[in-house]
Amino acid sequence: MKTSHAILKYIAALTLTASVAGCSSTPVSKAITKAYNLGQELPADMVKTNQAAMVGFDETWVGNYGVAARNSLYGQGVEKDTPEYKLRAARVNLAISGPGVLWVSEGGLLYTGGAYVPDQLPQLRAGDIxxxxxxxxxxxxxDFSKTGEGNIVVRIICRKSDPAYEKCFEDAPRINKTKGVGRTNTPYPASVRDYGFTFTPMFDHKGQALRPYPQEDTSAAQ
Known part of the structure; x- marks a missing residue:
């Protein structure tokens, strides 16, 4: 029990530190974010696969997210004053597959990640799967603007605002008892280009939107 309490305090301290690490992302904040995710590499069965994940916050300009969320995205390579900072980006929660850790059962340990959102999708909301x-x-x-390769949102599985959300959530992928996460077992193309999406700047350097978000019925990827 003492060990559990000690680790819980450690995680709580990391969470607090990540929230007050400063107003801008730095290599230090990236290290803190890695520590918050317990410094772990994702299991092999989660890499180069399509995964269900829950959107953590209403989608907005990266600079408008809270410090902890910005640091999570920074840990994935979304840095201020780069072209990537002007793209649509979502902070998402995944669950770690494989054996549990101490008192946490399989699927109970979350991983904070991120993904770029294609021009074709409507604005994402907290709770969307x-x-x-x-x-x-x-x-x-x-370096997504240079390579065109990296984490992206492929489609919306469950819309939080949809009246049928609860049933959709119940039927969504899961890991053990954790719903809305896990492998989707859909094809994983060799390149992001194979999806046919476009990714153009959504915001200027001050965070002003350059265009409205697509309307719900214009998304062909749902």
């Missing part, structure tokens, strides 16, 4: 092309553990969104 989405399918993410999960390419790795760290720096999965770095």
């Amino acid at each position: 989405v399918e993410v092309r999960q390419t790795g553990t760290w720096d999965t969104m770095k």
